[in-house]
Amino acid sequence: MIKTYCLENGGGELKVSEPPEALSSGLIWLDLVHPSKEEEALAERLLGIDLPTREELKDIEPSSRLYVEDGAAFMTASLLWKAESATPQLADIAFILIGNRLVTIRYAEPRSFxxxxxxxxxxxxxxxxxxxxxxxxxxxxxxxxxxxxxxxVAKVDDLSVHVFVDRKAASRRPPGFLEDKLLDIASHHRLVSKARDSLVSLSRLVSFVRSLPELRKDSEANSLLKIVARDVQSLAEHAAFIANNITFMLDATLGLINVEQNAIIKIFSIASVVFLPPTLVASIYGMNFHFMPELSWSFGYLYAIAAMIVSAVVPFLFFRWKGWL
Known part of the structure; x- marks a missing residue:
């Protein structure tokens, strides 16, 4: 699909129309969205230049993304889209300045457009x-x-509220709660990582555009690009700050998981120590020796039961006194 934006009536009205058969003087923007082979050929015929293909847009070399050829400036940037979904992606979009016209080629539909x-x-x-x-x-x-x-940022703040709660609320968490939050952290990290990659790409593109001779002569466009460059720099720093917060969240969540696992292991360790003395008593009196004095006692059985109970209660009280339970 090709969208054309033309200024009519002396620049007093902007009209969006279908691809023309010839370029008018008021046409300022030619937007190619998922163009077919026929539409690419039509745009090349109208503009008189070779447009980059979808495969060429994926090249990562600076010489393939930012260059001047046949009097036109070709620029490719990776823009973030599908940000609200679980799998945000980067879309390679071409920006071409030829004369007083802007040409964009995109095989994605970022909301910014x-x-x-x-x-x-x-x-x-x-x-x-x-x-x-x-x-x-x-x-x-x-x-x-x-x-x-x-x-x-809002999603990370909401996640921190669910992860860092008081001890009583933490005790009511369902099993595997923190493990599920690791997936949310990974999703947020992917979003911020893609945003940082996009900002790096935009920074390179803005620097290249500002270096063009025709842009240096256009004071209004140059001043706008200067503001854009400052915004890109500040957003890159902000994205780095968010990434650090996400890294802290990841480390903290893993630490809480380790704490919970250590608490479970501690319970099993204490339980094994508590039941070890009664097991020893029961093992002794379970031996099949003929000469054992306690076998002839009238209260030998009760004596063994009492010995097992006492040997279990004493370690339990000791652990409580030490604060290990």
Whole structure:
């Protein structure tokens, strides 16, 4: 699908239309969403350049992601999408500046593009060139990333409330509660990790765009990109802070699991020590020797039972006195 954004009536109205047969002077944005082979060929014919394929967008070398060719600046960034799902992903999206037009190629649908398109219809007079359009689109992408990180912070805070509770509440936890929380921690870590990767990619793209001669001459677009660069840097630091909190949460949860396991092992150890003396008494009087003085006692059986009870109670009271129970 190809979406075209054109300024009409002297820039007073923004119109979203289907792919044209020829480029008009008011066309400022050509958005290719899951383009087919035919749509790619049409866009290449209209623009007069070779567009990167889906496989080429996955290249990680800087020379394949950021370069200038045939008078057009080709840039590829990895943007975060499916952030609300259990498996957030990175989508490789191409941004191409050719003349006064912006061309985007994407095989995913990050929410930031829909937000920007909606705001563009309301504030179309602020974007009359592709360079400024790119700057504002990147600003929206960064704002969306900030929103995702805020969502991650809220989830981590909610998780910490469930993990760090008082002793009485902890005793009422169902079996395997903390083990299940490890999966939640892993999910939050994946989200923040993907956001950090996206911010690194955006930082490289913004630095490249600002180095373009035509961008340095555009004071308004350059000032917007400068703000975007500062926002990316601050969000990267914030994401690192969140990642440290998640690491602490992981270590703390593993520590609590070890504490619970040690408490269980301690109970079994004390129980074995408590029942060891009665077992010894029962073993002695269970021997099949003919000459045992206690065998002829009238109260020998009661004596053995009492000896077993006393030998069990004394260690139990000793452990209570030491505070081990």
């Amino acid at each position: 829909d937000l920007f398109a909606a705001s563009l219809k309301r504030q179309h007079s602020k974007c009359r060139e592709g360079r400024e359009l790119l700057a504002r689109l990147l600003e929206t992408v960064v704002d969306r990333t900030a929103e995702i990180l805020e969502f991650g």
